[in-house]
Amino acid sequence: MQIAVKLxxxxxxxxxxxxxxxxxxxxxxxxxxEAAGVPPKDAAVVxxxxxxxxxxxxxxxxxxxxxxxxxGGG
Amino acid sequence: xxxxxxxxxxxxxxxxxxxxxxGSYAGYGGRALTSMMVAREVPPLCHPLGPENKLVIxxxxxxxxxxxQSGRLSVGCKSPLTGGIKxxxxxxxxxxxxxxxxxxxxxLEGAAPEGSCFLIYVNKDGIGxxxxxxxxxxxxYDLIEEIKKRYxxxxxxxxxxxxxxxxxxxxxxxxxDMEMHPTRHAGRGGVGAVMGAKGVKIIVxxxxxxxxRQPKDAEKxxxxxxxxxxxxxxxxxxxxxxxxxxxxxxxxxxNESGGFPTYNFKQGQxxxxxxxxxxxxAAMMVKRGGQPTHGCHRGCVIQCSGIYNDADGKFLSKQPxxxxxWAHGANCGIDDMDAIAMLDRLDDDIGLDTIEMxxxxxxxxxxxxxxxxxxxxxxxxxxxxxxxxxxxxxxGSGAAVTAKAFGLERAPVVKGQAMPAYDPRAIMGIGxxxxxxxxxxxHTAGYAIATNILKVGGYVDPLKPEGQIELSxxxxxxxxxxxxxGMCLFIAFAVLDQPxxxxxxxxxxxxxxxxSMTNDDxxxxxxxxxxxxxDFNAAAGFTKEADRLPEYFKREAIAPHNVTFxxxxxxxxxxxxx
Numbered sequence: 001m002q003i004a005v006k007l008x009x010x011x012x013x014x015x016x017x018x019x020x021x022x023x024x025x026x027x028x029x030x031x032x033x034e035a036a037g038v039p040p041k042d043a044a045v046v047x048x049x050x051x052x053x054x055x056x057x058x059x060x061x062x063x064x065x066x067x068x069x070x071x072g073g074g
Numbered sequence: 075x076x077x078x079x080x081x082x083x084x085x086x087x088x089x090x091x092x093x094x095x096x097g098s099y100a101g102y103g104g105r106a107l108t109s110m111m112v113a114r115e116v117p118p119l120c121h122p123l124g125p126e127n128k129l130v131i132x133x134x135x136x137x138x139x140x141x142x143q144s145g146r147l148s149v150g151c152k153s154p155l156t157g158g159i160k161x162x163x164x165x166x167x168x169x170x171x172x173x174x175x176x177x178x179x180x181x182l183e184g185a186a187p188e189g190s191c192f193l194i195y196v197n198k199d200g201i202g203x204x205x206x207x208x209x210x211x212x213x214x215y216d217l218i219e220e221i222k223k224r225y226x227x228x229x230x231x232x233x234x235x236x237x238x239x240x241x242x243x244x245x246x247x248x249x250x251d252m253e254m255h256p257t258r259h260a261g262r263g264g265v266g267a268v269m270g271a272k273g274v275k276i277i278v279x280x281x282x283x284x285x286x287r288q289p290k291d292a293e294k295x296x297x298x299x300x301x302x303x304x305x306x307x308x309x310x311x312x313x314x315x316x317x318x319x320x321x322x323x324x325x326x327x328x329n330e331s332g333g334f335p336t337y338n339f340k341q342g343q344x345x346x347x348x349x350x351x352x353x354x355x356a357a358m359m360v361k362r363g364g365q366p367t368h369g370c371h372r373g374c375v376i377q378c379s380g381i382y383n384d385a386d387g388k389f390l391s392k393q394p395x396x397x398x399x400w401a402h403g404a405n406c407g408i409d410d411m412d413a414i415a416m417l418d419r420l421d422d423d424i425g426l427d428t429i430e431m432x433x434x435x436x437x438x439x440x441x442x443x444x445x446x447x448x449x450x451x452x453x454x455x456x457x458x459x460x461x462x463x464x465x466x467x468x469x470g471s472g473a474a475v476t477a478k479a480f481g482l483e484r485a486p487v488v489k490g491q492a493m494p495a496y497d498p499r500a501i502m503g504i505g506x507x508x509x510x511x512x513x514x515x516x517h518t519a520g521y522a523i524a525t526n527i528l529k530v531g532g533y534v535d536p537l538k539p540e541g542q543i544e545l546s547x548x549x550x551x552x553x554x555x556x557x558x559x560g561m562c563l564f565i566a567f568a569v570l571d572q573p574x575x576x577x578x579x580x581x582x583x584x585x586x587x588x589x590s591m592t593n594d595d596x597x598x599x600x601x602x603x604x605x606x607x608x609d610f611n612a613a614a615g616f617t618k619e620a621d622r623l624p625e626y627f628k629r630e631a632i633a634p635h636n637v638t639f640x641x642x643x644x645x646x647x648x649x650x651x652x
Contacts, residue, residue, distance in 0.1 A: 006330075008326045008327065008353065009315060009318070009319055009323055009326075009352070009353060010314065010315070010318065012353070044310070044528075044529060045327065045527070045528060045529050047330050047331065050330060050331060050332045050343075050634055050635065051537070051635075052331075052529075052533070052535070052536075066326075066330045068326075068327050068330075069310065069315065070309075070310035070311050070315055070528075070530075071311060071315040071319075071323045071324065071327055071528060072311035072312075072315060072316060072323075072324075072524065072528050072530060072564070072567045073315075073316060073320065073321030073322065073323055073324040073352075073378070073395075073396045073564075074321060074324065074396065074397070074517055074518065074521055074523060074563075074564075
């Protein structure tokens, strides 16, 4: 299945901003993080379709996965 | 820092300066001092622009010391925007310089004679006040240029622009940064209008010849400061995210969460978000020879600020903060980085709160004064305020007044103050803070975004009501205490996650003042400040109905999550039950 992965802030360095990624049916958020080449400890906040998601959450075709390093401001 | 100086601007024969020992205000600094003084000395029912109101300007308990990150300045009064108590704080050089000069507070009191335009000059030899009509009507940048000619570039300034002189309810007070740019503002609640009502245009402070404040226990203080700075550098938010991208690193993540208010709080995501994100601004600053990593005051460790140049490589403004990028950007449908930086520059120059202004321009857009996305129109509208036209005066009075003037329901305000850059329906914890803070809608008063979105200090689901009351309560208490120290609130990211860094902050206070405060004392201080503020508001006529969001946040669901604000009124009334 194809999912869309977006990376932000320092996670873009040497990687990409957004890309389609092929994963097997039944893949988890953690698989998307790995496929994007992001070390799990750097994926501080992950959204799937705009909702927070844990690494163990299963993905569905067409899901949008957004991965952030630790960020703050305000 | 054991002296309070009071300046009666309306005294017979001209302003009278009176110094007194800090007395019963000892142990308070920053917001604790401004709020305790306003609560004790300002009649709650007075008019905010009348002689009974006072403007209290106070550095924090650790300002002027070697402690990293200790340069916040608090400004307190009764607010012309909310009608309640107000504390607005700012970075820049002023807090460090005022503290080194030995002042726990400068208090402006009384009624200025019509047409006054005072300059207050403070140095190691004392305090002078002169009428300086030559500065009347000047915008902040021009004013500071004049001050540089007269006093050089090593002073720190606290000033108002034309909005403050017009005593408009969205007027800010500007503090200069290390480059003498008037870019760091005590923005919220119309504190600039109160300074204008006191007839004071500018306070110029020179700490030449004044040493850094010395701790009671130098050894312990040095060790604590080392642990403190290490803690800030070690945490990924304060150590790398904020320095690299500034506060605007938030645009993408808040947009992704669906809580990024767009088109006057109509939807929670903005198509142009990535064009105005921190990542885009950082790249542009590098390209144009600006500076993406920069501190707003001496002793800043985090360095979240930046310098933004125009297309010709000339200074235009500081790197616009996240709140400004949201307010003048997504909320107005504007996705042009240069236009947003220009609006930031104009707000700083005229002396306006960028949050209130972005919210107000969006209300004007909804009213049809201009179209959403009209960057040029937004720039012209802000300029109207500087010119003092009737339309400018309406806009400069904030979102609530503007909505009323144009017959609109949708004014995103609490206690008359505009909401900042997070939709309270999609991020309910911050909605609790907006509703209940004694300051009106204010994200800094209890920054639930940390836990609702950023997963700092734990995680509470932003889309559900559960846990939000406790979250906001605890954050409001902690923040009221941190605001007493003079520490920049961004230390909270490190302090919430790293117990040893919280301990280092306590150790700094204890070593400096020779105390043995514990966590319980910090909590007690936070509660005492909040209680004083709430008591003031109650006496000023605020009832529990003031602790509510506008009704339409309960009625109109926001996309993409299609949620309304789900916290019950009776639960909001429990925030301060401790």
